[in-house]
Amino acid sequence: MESFALLIAATLNAGTVLAIAGLGLLINERAGIVNLGAEGMMLVAAIAGFATAVHTGNDWLAFGAGAAAGALMAAAFGGLVIWLNTNQYATGLALSLFGAGFSAFAGIQYTQQKLGERPHFEIAGLTDIPFIGPALFRQHPMVYLTIALTVGLAWFLYRSRAGLVLRAVGESPESAHALGYPVRRIRLAAVMTGGALCGVAGAYVSVIYTPLWVEGMIAGKGWIALALTTFATWRPARVLLGAYLFGGVTMLQFHLQGEGVQIPSQFLTMLPYLATIVVLVLISRNATWIRVNMPASLGKPFFPGS
């Protein structure tokens, strides 16, 4: 029972990484932009966050540095894609490749460094509840903030005027432009917000989730987060649920190893990637359903006056 509670706790923790990045990419995609650079942004943010945590010892500054790094990279991507009309897939890929190289280059002096003792969190009074306490109430504040972010984003998209404009830009940029909205600036803002959230997720990985820096440590989480937006048919609450599901799959491998299951560890490590493929297949089978839910202008360039 105790180990099951810990599994749930670990699942929420792992899911949080995917959820923050997934929600960020959701904002992008709602505005009509696919950023395949998520993996690269998270890697650069991970080293930026880790370096900040090493030098300042403050985790929240580290998240800030991660967000800034992610937003900066997203701005470069956005400038190219939105103003110069470059291919979104190719440009995102370039960002991922650059991010992988740059983070390895910048992180070389941090590979042996360790962070100070990691803080423990508990919500007074609630942690002592049997089972539920250790499962739910000993998490990093970011876990709860992510849930709040999901609720806030759902409200923003469906209940606020600004959210309506954002969705309009993703569905039909021509109409939004005709109504006088600055489509390109809105898209840039969405891309940079998405980058900042991917950055926070990247910093969370290197500062809280596995507090160290290893080259390529994001290990495909950015790509899984990209897949998440499709699984979730571009709905915030479903992104969160999907993220926990994948967090669970990731954690299952350690749980199974702990239980002494005789499967080579490599096959367990494969699980999240295989699960991504399986879920992608299950969701995508119904092509019409995807098409109905997908922002209508996703991936299509918009060039006013052409």
Place this chain on the structure above:
Amino acid sequence: MLKLEARPQPSKAMSFASPLLALAITVVIGIVLFMLLGKDPLKGLYVFFIEPIKSGYALSELSIKATPLVLIALGLAVCFRSNIWNIGAEGQFIVGALCAGWMAMQAGPDTSRFIVVLVLLAGVLGGMLWAGIVALLRDRFNANEILVSLMLVYVADMVLSYLVYGPWKDPQGYNFPQTITFAAATKIPRLIDGWRMNIGVLIALAAVAGFWVFLFRTYRGYQLQVGGLAPLASRYAGFSSRSALWTGLLLSGGMAGLAGGLEAAGPLGQLTPHVPAGYGFAAIIVAFVGRLHPVGSIFSAVLMSMFYIGGELAQSRLGLPKSLTGVFQGLLLFTLLACDTLIHYRVRWQSVPAAPSVKPVAAPTQKIREA
């Protein structure tokens, strides 16, 4: 104010000039980076651009890196031209190396030299199998090929790791994660004694010619390109997008697998966890910088190989991390995409129209003009 203006026709000159411009910008950024790191930029340029082509031996080493890049980029160029986004060539490369490695391990001391053909064939089939999964899932279930092909890279990496740590581990290898050294008969024949350059170079050059014919002189290649440029026109003409999907993925998978086979039975001579060297990802850049053209990919592959060797030399000579290679490779693609804008648009200097003196009157007309 600078303004982009669409050209009536894409500029042919710019499509040649853009990679050179991108390279120039990358070099300038590189010089600044060297100066920031307190290194002599001239020395930096020397290790990246002169040293790798200084001698015959250096050129032979360059060919070792350029060969897999050309092979993979050829297949990817076909994919990208037909708007299929196979970005998992790295995984197809690994599986190609695995299958070729398995075949090579079947050889004994008196196996005929012709086993090399079987080894490479196994590599091709392995790569095709791995890309075939992507094609199948896309074709049958509409699953996004970008994500599936990428996820399969991680899966292939884990399969390799399982095999070299487990069933394929050399019993006499002091417990290192590596297979036995392949029998001498399986070694890819070298071209010149003492140099590592092997017949892979000739295979790559032949493949360039083959892909050029396929893309520009066959009906099939024409169909693929139409499908990428104008999907609706292609459908109207009755070209099957399904068969384009399979052709593109199987071709690129096969080429990546061939590169994997050449690598495993060539410079490596055994399988280790270090089989994946990032060629599959670097080849994406090679394909774009080479204008998705078979001949262009030779030049861009040589350039990217110079980055690889330059990065290694920068580590030993200048004390800079080897990962500098990745920084420059990523930068090159990024600047290339920016420069490619100039193919379709020209930059015009446009003076900002004088602010209207009476705002309420001027506003409506301006709005109409904008719409």
